[in-house]
Amino acid sequence: MSQVFLPHTLEELWTIKQENPAALIMAGGTDLLVKIRDRKLPPAVILALENIAELRQIERQDGEICIGSMVTHQQLLDSPIIQTQLPVLHQAVAVLGSPPIRHMGTIGGNICTASPAGDTLPPLYVLNAGLELKNAATSRLLPIQDFIQGPGQTLLGSNEILYKIRISIPAPHSQGFYFKVGQRKALAIAICSMASLLQFAEDKRILEGRFAWGSTGPTVMRFPEVENTLIGEKLSPIILGRLGQSMAALVSPISDVRASAEYRRLLASKLPLKIWQSLI
Amino acid sequence: MTTYASPIGSSLKRVDGPGKISGLEKYAADYYPDNFLWAGAKRSDHPHALIKEIDISPVRNLPGIFAVLTHEDIKGANRVGVPEMDQPVLADRKVRYKGDPVVLVLAENKTVLQEAIDKIVIKYEPLPAVFDPEAALAENAPLLHENRNDKNLLLGGRVVRGNSIAAMSECDAVAEADFQLPWQEHAYLETEAGVARVDEEGILAIIASTQTPWRDRNELAYALGWPLDKIRVIAPYLGGGFGGKDGITVQGLLGLAALHSGGRPVKMWNSREESFLSSTKRHPGRVHYELGCKKDGTLYAMNCRIVLDTGAYASLGGPVLALAMEHAAGVYRIPHALIEGFSVYTNNPVGGAFRGFGAPQVLAGLEQMMDILADKIAWDPLAFRLKNAVMRGDETGAGVWMSNSTAIIPCLEKLQEHPLWTSRQAWVSQAPPFKLRGVGIAAGLQGTGYGPMVADIANAKIELLPDGRFRIYSGVADMGQGNNPTNVQIAAEVLGQTADCFELIQPDTLQTLPSGSSAASRTTYSYGNALKAAALQLKERILTRACNMGMGLYAEDFLLSSGRLNHLPSGREIPLGLVAASMRPEERVSIYSYTAPVNRYPDKINPDIRAAGFPHRVFAFACHLARVQIDELTGEVEISDYLAATDAGKVLNPQLYEQQVQGGAVQGMGYALWEDFKLDRGELMTRNLATYILPTSMDVPDILSIAVESVEESGPFGMKGIGEIVINLALPAIANGIARAVGQHIFKSPLTAEQLLLILEKRAAE
């Protein structure tokens, strides 16, 4: 039996953390408890964030959307702000886990787990999300791609928590897409996933195209040099197919029990065409 | 007088529903007796090795450890299994697969239990291991069980009809292919569980999640050396079984633990990982077919070779092979056939009973062959099947006589006239961009019961209680399929009662009578026959007694209805309690023993194969249709529509029947597309439900079910078993649909998206 703390304020949290430096932060527990059960983590003292109300909010301030780290996937799915302003993220949480997992699991947990298969990550990469990290004394803001260093590796300090996720609302005439290939339609870990944010000019030419790939390397990946080749183009199967080919040459997938590297790479080359498939 | 519709044929509400939904009904895993100990096994991490030393010293003095047991603590033969008793309760000299239990620990709680299991040291001397059944048949292959004449061959045999080799050359078209079938995990919701205790009188009582309480009792007596009459096995409702609990799972370990717990109760409940590691699976196999026909579409010759991997122990690997051979010619007349079968020991997990019992493997192959061959002679695949399908009185290509109800042709005709079939071309041509569509069908059959050499007997018992209600002593375990609630329906029909006039006793070797396993599609068929007769006998007794009591002159003047007798000539009503009061206890109990009919014709069949259960007499039939859509960008297969036409005789309860169709079809879809049980040199790669992919509700379509109700004269109210026929055809129907979509058959299942995309890519490159 391990001890569980449930602070109601950040102040309480800092105190407990100071007294129990080895305590493990728990959000929804859908990753943490699985790891403890699998004995990948010790059954340590648990410091649960669930009662801290300020971590549970989705706010819109000027051109920015601020998501508390304890916001659940279901909250994101139910939020009109997310649905209308950040459809790429909305599409991702719609295919994340299953209803129970979406009700328990949080965006903060998904980020801190730092799995290359995390479904909110490719959208957050193309949205250039900033992460606000806090400890008892200070807070700092890091771009998500700097925060995540590798599978399960982040720059989270030992006394820090992930506080909020800050996202600038995409420019008008932007369209977001998220495609995930898992081994089944629900409760599936991504074998390969892709988020895309396309910004169009009046004449439908692409002003900016961002693409992020999940499960094809140690972290979610973006390739700005390939993205740039889209500028000024109109969407077509040929353009998207060519983009996929270039991306597939750059990703570095692994083989595991779920899929071979060969399949993942092939998927990476095809997923851009899903944009076309979804538009017609 | 209240009237109500006849219970048979109606979707009578399941009497087990409220208890299960409210949580009041206890499954084996729900028992936590006072002062119980946890029991758990330390299992082998070698696929094949001699046990050199078991060092339990690191845990002997661990606080919370009650006992640490090895094979030396077992007084009996230390072997379980049916028909071959070759599986140790605890490994003695050697281990034969990664997962073999070696040491049993009894502890005060699960944490200490795990700690002890981790700390015990077993020294092994690794032996060469064999993981491929064909390799295991080779001359110099490592032997799993040393003293067998047949070495690693558990069972082998042939069925020969005519001269298929010569006949093949007389065919106008011949197709040949080699199919690879995977393991399948039962993945029942309730993992193997139970509690056990030895009481003051030395009775070892085990409550376990088991399909076979009676057989377990016999095996336990032999393995543990405890007197048979001092063993009691109770089988509460199971949280799923599908064949995986057809025999001993934790019962041997539980019994052993209880014999060494100083009278304290013991409990075991496998984690999902331990369940995956230790439970039996559907036999993986290789099935090779050569099938030939004449220009006019008549099947003429078949060669079939079946190799099943039965893993480290026999379990039901012999009977599964025999059933596979029996079903290898499917529902077709084929005059010349050669069927060879091999069930082979390897150092893999144990293959055992699984819904379908060998039929899914062969029908997966045969039904794809039917499509391949139909294409060769440019025949419509449905017409080709209709042309060759058996009718009552025919023999199948395997030489099995269709002596009873046989409605495969009506099943095929239902499908032929269905819009999902008639509109298929339009549907295929309307595929959206980057999608490929195809429609596939498959037909098949499934035997009911045990075959000719193991008597399929059910002993029903029903009692009129003093208060005028009835108690049914169910002899066959209910895995969730609802056979015991159906018992209420059967007795209610015979006795004119409503469902609330009954109580049900679940199988218990102390109270109910031996009635065989919950298996082989025979559960309601065999027990239902026995119960129907027992209830009829009780009814006659009640009516006669009423006459005895001077309440009327003739039995036929009475109408038995809910809780009372109506004397029709006088309009008098007599409460059943009054009749019960006039009966002696032994009169109020009615027992009937039913033995299922078999087909004998012994000369034609190889005696070993016959002993393993070949052939059956009563068969269910079905034909399935799948419309599939493949995503060219990902290889993912979507089953857009699904239709099952089934002849399982008369339908006793439409809702339960449809649940079987749906559940079976979905389990078959899992087998077809997703359930890829992976092993690497005997080591489990898919250790739990995170990597072993079962379909979710999002992955399967609505399933349409058409019941083609033949009347099976030998079955209660004309029924025959529905439990297994439902799983047999999803794989071939889906595979045929996929083949039509991509233009090529894929012989290795499951047909994963990965496999498909790589094939599509290769074809595009060519």
Ligand SMILES: Cc1cc2nc3c(=O)[nH]c(=O)nc-3n(C[C@H](O)[C@H](O)[C@H](O)COP(=O)(O)OP(=O)(O)OC[C@H]3O[C@@H](n4cnc5c(N)ncnc54)[C@H](O)[C@@H]3O)c2cc1C
């Ligand atoms: C059955 C199942 C299905 C799943 N399916 C998917 C899926 O489809 N897609 C997917 O992406 N994921 C899936 N997951 C993984 C998991 O649900 C998600 O990653 C989820 O978002 C994790 O959030 P959580 O709140 O449960 O995190 P927790 O388990 O509570 O925490 C995860 C890690 O993050 C740390 N952490 C959490 N919050 C903070 C914080 N605010 N500050 C600092 N550290 C923090 C914890 O210490 C822990 O190390 C699945 C999990 C399960 C069990």
